[in-house]
Amino acid sequence: MPIIKVENLVKKFGNVTAVNDVSFNVEEGTIFGFLGPNGAGKTTTINILCALLSPTSGKASIDGHDCAKESALVRKSIGIVFQDTTLDKDLTAEENLIFHAYLYNVEKSERQKRVDDALKFVDLFGRKDDLVKKFSGGMKRKLEVARGLIHRPKVLFLDEPTLGLDPQSRTNLWEFITELPKKHNVTIFMTTHYMEEAEVCNDIAIIDNGKIIAGGSPAELKKIIGGDVIYLKTKDNLKAVDEVKKALNVDASVKDGEIFISTIKGDACIPDIIRTLGDSVLSVRLQRPTLNDVFLKLTGKAIREDESSGADTIKEEVRAYRRRHQS
Ligand SMILES: Nc1ncnc2c1ncn2[C@@H]1O[C@H](COP(=O)(O)OP(=O)(O)O)[C@@H](O)[C@H]1O
Ligand SMILES: [Mg+2]
Incomplete structure (x- = not known):
């Protein structure tokens, strides 16, 4: 209720x-x-x-x-x-x-x-x-x-x-x-x-x-922007990507010497990845989408002025000024 x-x-x-x-x-x-x-x-x-x-x-x-x-x-x-x-x-x-x-x-x-x-x-x-x-x-x-x-x-x-x-x-x-x-x-x-x-x-x-x-x-x-991304470096990326895909049924690919894996709950997925790949893993990092990324995706602009470019801020202020003086 x-x-x-x-x-x-x-x-x-x-x-x-x-x-x-x-x-x-x-x-x-x-x-x-x-x-x-x-x-x-x-x-x-x-x-x-x-x-x-x-x-x-x-x-x-x-x-x-x-x-x-x-x-x-x-x-x-x-x-x-x-x-x-x-x-x-x-x-x-x-x-x-x-x-x-x-x-x-x-x-x-x-x-x-x-x-x-x-x-x-x-x-x-x-x-x-x-x-x-x-x-x-x-x-x-x-x-x-x-x-x-x-x-x-x-x-x-x-x-x-x-x-x-x-x-x-x-x-x-x-x-x-x-x-x-x-x-x-x-x-x-x-x-x-x-x-x-x-x-x-x-x-x-x-x-x-x-x-x-x-x-x-x-x-x-955050699902709007597709969840977390796990970046992984291993001794053999091509082999690892196949193993991870097979074992965990996740979306994974190799780019620029790193594997990235898209998943909804990245933190919960990391232990499974380590278990699957063992000592082949050299480094892992998790990137989480922020709610600001969501706002950016939905509106094409950052929610806070200090996260957009200076020019946008000035434009926004001019627009706000005009709105105030039109009424
Ligand atoms: N009393 C008011 N008279 C005229 N315009 C107002 C008044 N209060 C708010 N506004 C206008 O309504 C819009 C929403 O304002 P507000 O609710 O204060 O936004 P927020 O809290 O999200 O920053 C703005 O464009 C603001 O200038
Ligand atoms: Mg307010």
């Missing part, structure tokens, strides 16, 4: 169609990734789901509540971590959470315990009396996630949670986010334009220019 249902959702701002006939479902207790480049329509979709924006047409519901008509019930069911931080920097970590618990009508007798638990969960209990303005970007993000969980929502929305964080804080935050469904019995809806971060998702929808262009698990999406 899906906890989030979106059917033919459309949102227009003047003559910009930010969300263009989008449909998807999210199953309870899973991590759902909504992926797309800047300006694709991710935040707009989240704002509709969170009852902050009304759709032009179509329907969205959370836990059976219509996002446009039952906004109070929807807000009770959700927690949100916005793209831009919304903590009060002049309050302490604890004060920020207490204030939130108060806004969400958490009973007075429960408030302090929930706040303490949340601070401990994100490892910030020792810093509870520090002003938020003294926190690093990663600490602020964790505190926001903790805040989003205080009222025990069924769904937690994370809009670009790792934007602006250094790589280590990003990794840290992801480890922590992946534990949430089990530990807090919550469904995660997250957006990102870092394709590699979506690896932790159970299910993904890729959005570009307001339209969903692909969906599925990370593994399913």
Whole structure:
């Protein structure tokens, strides 16, 4: 039974169609990734789901509540971590959470315990009396996630949670986010334009220019580009290629002094290859398709500007500028 249902959702701002006939479902207790480049329509979709924006047409519901008509019930069911931080920097970590618990009508007798638990969960209990303005970007993000969980929502929305964080804080935050469904019995809806971060998702929808262009698990999406490739050097490549094909029933060929083998689960296949070929193997390397490769294949462009050429970036910025000034 899906906890989030979106059917033919459309949102227009003047003559910009930010969300263009989008449909998807999210199953309870899973991590759902909504992926797309800047300006694709991710935040707009989240704002509709969170009852902050009304759709032009179509329907969205959370836990059976219509996002446009039952906004109070929807807000009770959700927690949100916005793209831009919304903590009060002049309050302490604890004060920020207490204030939130108060806004969400958490009973007075429960408030302090929930706040303490949340601070401990994100490892910030020792810093509870520090002003938020003294926190690093990663600490602020964790505190926001903790805040989003205080009222025990069924769904937690994370809009670009790792934007602006250094790589280590990003990794840290992801480890922590992946534990949430089990530990807090919550469904995660997250957006990102870092394709590699979506690896932790159970299910993904890729959005570009307001339209969903692909969906599925990370593994399913990677099948679009044909799975993993194993590169192998052996003492006798021609002999080895025949042996591997016969024994493992895989697609293998020799090129430029290397054997390459296409397979869906490369990591699981390597031990079988070694067993088949024994000491004839000189080296093995595994190349996995990334979700960015998937996006590139589907759209012909990289999802992040820094992965495309400078000229494309400038063109894209000019186009975005024109779009903004046409409406
Ligand atoms: N309030 C608004 N008014 C006008 N245009 C908007 C507004 N919000 C978003 N847009 C436009 O809608 C498109 C999608 O934006 P957004 O949902 O923020 O994308 P994302 O979160 O994927 O980067 C963009 O072209 C953006 O400029
Ligand atoms: Mg956004």
